[in-house]
Amino acid sequence: MTSETSRQSCVVACAILLAALAATSAAAGRSAQPVRVLVVTGGHGYPTSFYTLFEQPDLVWDHATSHEEAFKGDLRAKYDVVVLYDMSQTLSDAGRKHFQAFVEGGKGLVVLHHAVVSYHDWPWYYELTGAHYWERPHGRTPASTYKHDEYVDVREMGAHPVTAAVAPVRLFDETYKGMWWSPRIRVLLTTDNPTSDGPLAWIAPHPRSRIVTVQLGHGAETHRHVAYRTLVRNAILWSAGRLSD
Numbered sequence: 370m371t372s373e374t375s376r377q378s379c380v381v382a383c384a385i386l387l388a389a390l391a392a393t394s395a396a397a398g399r400s401a402q403p404v405r406v407l408v409v410t411g412g413h414g415y416p417t418s419f420y421t422l423f424e425q426p427d428l429v430w431d432h433a434t435s436h437e438e439a440f441k442g443d444l445r446a447k448y449d450v451v452v453l454y455d456m457s458q459t460l461s462d463a464g465r466k467h468f469q470a471f472v473e474g475g476k477g478l479v480v481l482h483h484a485v486v487s488y489h490d491w492p493w494y495y496e497l498t499g500a501h502y503w504e505r506p507h508g509r510t511p512a513s514t515y516k517h518d519e520y521v522d523v524r525e526m527g528a529h530p531v532t533a534a535v536a537p538v539r540l541f542d543e544t545y546k547g548m549w550w551s552p553r554i555r556v557l558l559t560t561d562n563p564t565s566d567g568p569l570a571w572i573a574p575h576p577r578s579r580i581v582t583v584q585l586g587h588g589a590e591t592h593r594h595v596a597y598r599t600l601v602r603n604a605i606l607w608s609a610g611r612l613s614d
């Protein structure tokens with residue numbers, strides 16, 4: 370091989386290497402974009418440990434302290450995922466319109482713990498989330514019940530990216546029982562604890578949006594538990610379309 374040939378080979382090899390590096394960094398740049406999350410609270414107390422759930426890699430977040438504040442405008446360009454941790458029964462017509470536009474626009478939704486108590490009189494909401502806690506009797510259905518300070522043995526119902534590296538695990542948390550359940554949900558996590566209906570995390574199918582609901586999440590023991598932190602982060606990433614099935 371002449372030195373000229375050698376130089377040409379080096380130029381070609383270097384060009385290929387540079388192109389590969391550029392493609393890799395472009396891909397890394399895309400995946401390095403954090404998921405933009407709006408966290409919605411209001412209507413129910415909680416410890417500040419809750420906020421630490423969103424201090425995790427790949428997430429940036431804003432906080433709305435009421436659902437009226439959260440849904441006062443069109444959220445679609447600003448956020449990838451809304452996390453609901455609020456508990457409320459009313460939302461203005463404009464707020465409902467913006468909430469529905471976010472979901473129908475294919476954005477992600479993660480519903481945590483007492484947010485399944487919200488909106489008794491808005492069936493769209495609980496069909497969306499796949500379950501509902503009745504705070505008061507509903508027709509012939511009695512009110513749902515809760516139980517604090519339960520040891521909950523959590524087990525997985527088949528592999529799914531949302532529950533990767535989560536179960537089996539024992540959490541110390543609050544359980545709900547006697548809820549309404551959509552027959553369409555796919556249960557991801559369950560328990561045999563008798564103070565629970567069983568399902569602890571599930572997906573409510575939607576034609577455009579990815580929606581995950583998690584029943585657990587009352588207190589600091591759960592918020593700071595690595596399994597719960599992994600579950601919430603996975604749920605946010607999956608609902609944002611960052612984790613494939």
Ligand SMILES: [Zn+2]
Binds near residue numbers: 483586587
């Ligand atoms: Zn609670």
